[in-house]
Amino acid sequence: MWKTILRRILIMIPEVIILSILVFLLAKAMPGDPFTGSINPKADPQQIHHLMKINGLYDPWYQQYWHWVVHLFHGNLGNSYQYQEPVTRLISGRAANTLWLALFTMILTYAFALPMGVYAGRHEGKLPDTIIRFYTYVTYCIPFFVILVLGIWIFGYVFGWFPTTGSISSSASGWLSTIGSRFYHILLPGILGALFGTVNIVQYLRSEVIDAKSSDYVRTARSKGVPSKDIYRHHIFRNSLLPIAAFAGYSITGLLNGSIFTETVFSYPGMGLLFVNSISYRDYTVITALVLIYGILNLLGTLLSDIILSIVDPRIRIE
Amino acid sequence: MDKKKLALSAMAVLATVSLAACSSNKSSSSSSGTNASVKLASAYNNTKPTDKSATNNSTLKVAEPNDSPFQGISDPVLSTNSEDADVFSPSGSDSLWKVDKNYKIIDGGLANQKINRKAKTVTITLRSDAKWSNGSKVTAKDIEYPYEVIANPKTTSQQYSADFNHIKGMAAYHAGKAKTISGITFPDGEKGRTAVLHLDKVTPAMQYSGNSFIWSTVEPYEYIKNVPIAKLASSSQVRKNPIFTGPYKLDKVVEGESTTWSPNKYYYGKKAQIKHISINVVSSNNIDKAIQSKKYDFTVPASVMHGTDYKQLKNLKNYKMIGQPALSYDYFGFNVGHYDTKTQKNVMDKNSKMANKSLRQAMMYALNLDAVTKKFGNGITWRANTLIPPIFTKYYDASAKGFPLNIKKANKLLTDAGYKKRNGSKWRSDPNGKKLTIYFGAMTGTSAQAAEYQDYLQQWHKIGLNVQFTGGKTMEMNSFYSTLQQPKQSKIDVYAAAWGLSSEPTPTQLYGEDATYNMGHFVSKKNTQLINNMNNDKAWNESYRTKAFKEWQEYMNDQAAVAPGSFSYNWGPVNKRVKGFDVGPDNNEFWSSLSLTSSSLE
Secondary structure (H helix, E strand, C coil), rough: CCCCCCHHHHHHHHHHHHHHHHHHHHHCCCCCCCCCCCCCCCCCCCHHHHHHHHHCCCHHHHHHHHHHHHHHHCCCCCCCCCCCCHHHHHHHHHHHHHHHHHHHHHHHHHHHHHHHCCCHHCCCCHHHHHHHHHHHHHHHHHCCHHHHHHHHHHHHHHHHCCCCCCCCCCCCCHHHHHHHHHHHHHHHHHHHHHCCCCCCHHHHHHHHHHHHCCHEEEHHHHHHHHCHHHHHHHHHHHCCHHHHHHHHHHHHHHHHCCCCHHHHHHCCCCHHHHHHHHHHHHHHHHHHHHHHHHHHHHHHHHHHHHHHHHHHCHHCCCC | CCCCHHCHHHHHHHHHHHHCCCCCCCCCCCCCCCCCCCCCEECCCCCCCCCHHHHHHHHEEEEEEECCCCCCCCCCCCCCCHHHHCCCCCHHEECEEEECCCCCCECCCCEEEEEECCEEEEEEEEECEEECCCCCCHHHHHHHHHHHHHCCCCCCCCCCHHHHEEEHHHHHCCCCCCCCCHHHHCCCCCCCEEEEEEEECCCCCHHEEECCCCEEECCCCHHHHCCCCHHHHHHHHHHHHCCCCCEEEEEEEEECCEEEEEEEEEEECCCCCEEEEEEECCCCCCCHHHHCCCCCCCCCCCCCCCCHHHHHCCCCCCCEEEEEECCEEEEEEECCCEEECCCEEEEEEECCCCCHHHHHHHHHCCCHHHHHHHHCCCEEEECCCCCCCCCCCCCCCCCCCHHHHHHHHHHHHHHHCEEEEEECCCCCCCCCEEEEEEECCEEEECHHHHHHHHHHHHHHCCCCCHHHHHHHCCCHHHHHHHHHHHCCCCCCEEEEEECCCCCCCCHHHHHCCCCCCCCCCCCCCHHHHHHHHHHHHHHHHHHHHHHHHHHHHHHHHHCCCCEEEEEEEEEEEEEEEEEECECCCCCCCCCCEEECCCCCCC
16 A cells, blocks of 8 residues: 555656646746736836846746756745745745635535435435435536625625625734634635535435445345444445545645635635636746646545545555 | 736626626616716715714725735835735825826925926925834935835836936946946935935926836835845735835735725824725625625725726715726727837838728728717716827817717728729728738727627728738737737737826827837827927926827827727715715825714715
């Protein structure tokens, strides 16, 4: 097992290098540069050239790449052109925001979806199943941003129960009120995200439960006289979790992806908007840093999924 | 031109859907006209008495409509966008000058300026009670330090203007050849109150704030001197704990989200009345809902709100819509030449596709800008008649006709110039009988903009011109500008774009012979002459200068190489509990004039 993990990590090194070169080239291949379009009639175009020059943007790509790699090993991802501050600081601030929101959403999603999935599977074809299936289909087919806009309108503006912008109240001070305010700010987007993000888990779990119900080990358990409640809790549930475990690794590493929609509607400074904006601004340092981070996280995600799978299901343990 | 105006397609979709999803569509009833069909006042004249306890205890809540977090650079020398300027505006933005309604610098601000035409010097004298919000004195060095930051070879600032080279020693410092700027001196020492700028020429433009020769803000030298200039923008002195000279001091900034303010007891001017102010970024997708549910007192006066928002908000009982013509205009540019990189001058090309004046005029007369702006602008955008926006009341040529719809005239212009339909073709060919296809460059934006572009194409087709989008569709902003800014390009023949202006409107940097931003490359002796007239020796006389601006506007309209598209209001909703709200240029005490008439929003 450990050998496998080590081997997988070793293979990741060349993958990351290739990824970084590709990202670097593609970013530079986009039309424009960090300063196009920021044309202020009073600013001297020569100054823009000067800024391009001191930032090395006229150098050949391999030189730029080399500088970037050297800096990378010194823990320096460069400065954002748009924000004029170190990329590491910029990203860590946003990552913290995104992480809290995503973690909260994920926990809620599983908390809603797991019982729903099992319950629907157990009562296949009956009214509760129909209701749950109907619910998941409806939530699946409504575009998420519509939900967000409606949600913020109804609960944020009309009822005024939740804050409508930002990640923290400007009047929060002291650690208790800071944490409280942060939590209050992720409550509405988190609940909306969870309520409308259940479809995958519910559907997978439901069909697995239905399959498992008629499998041999369940029949054996029943014939032994194990109470139905225990069969579901100990036998069916655990086995039905397999497909969900398969993408759990991704869900964990995907926590940092952020959501453009949530962040736009709630003016919540997170990773999703940062990524999209950095692309439209041609903020090369931020683009490359983010893609690299996402790339590494994805590779780790697959590894993590494999590890989780092998823990849940000893039969497919990789050697 | 601000990158923030770039609407990502995802965002555009989001915006339209959000409006459709929860809007009570009331039909707009704006009347047409060559001027704005809606007349907005630049001040809200609230006659109710100020409520002392409300002003002391409740918080003035201000919204900054924007789709992404602000960048958080409080220093005007380093910041590059309007969001930062907006959220830090209660600080007074460290402005040196007091101005009148024409943005002319007058005595009584943080500093006074004296221009000596003989000696070619500008003397800037600080008022004796000028202090930073930490209590320390504003000094002569603080006047000079912005130039050091802007011109430092390692700076991140984009503000260096070519006109700074007229300050003696500036170019040498900028190139790293000198350690100090020799042309800026301190008669009574760095700690004194006076700085003198020695220039190789002085021009009438220097009398106006926002000119490109004299920087208009101060930097707290003592407070930031230990931070290397290259790292200034990321320092806590600029981001977390900045100090200012204006009516309010910063209490707290939540990065990208909000700022909170309280009165600065060291402020020299009118004392701030409201004790607490908070400014929050609000997504433009729900700014209308936020205002309708009375979450905010007003939106930051400098921010841009669109016509669709106006339609949503104009009938609110508790809010008054306040605005003034924006310091910007939309325009159509024609590509008539190229930029010679050797001589660093624009050259007009007599044989270029768009070189014919009649063709350009005809294309402008074919457009139905009155109808388009009426339909999509909801009254706060209207057809522009000239290239100086009406906010410059003195220079704006109200009598200019511009290009109202006149298909007949357009057809006649084309036919007379030899652009005829030949061999039964649907399209006109050029006077030599060659096929004529004109490429229209336009930036991808909102769905309303897309509809406007379609209308332009339709109108051009109507007069028999085969006009098509460059590359068959609208262009992403970066490719649009990188195409246009190439020294020589033939992909775009006509384009729609916009300029934001500073408060001094001399157009040298936009349409001058050596301007790299002159992206259509229109150059003529007369144009150079007319632009130079605005700032020659005679232009110290106000009426001469005004005449020079009007002559230039008339000439540009006749040539139609750059043609006016639309003007709009810079506006926002103001809650009726706010008193003293006035965005006019001559209100130099915007923030400290504000007070409240009740403790909760009306």
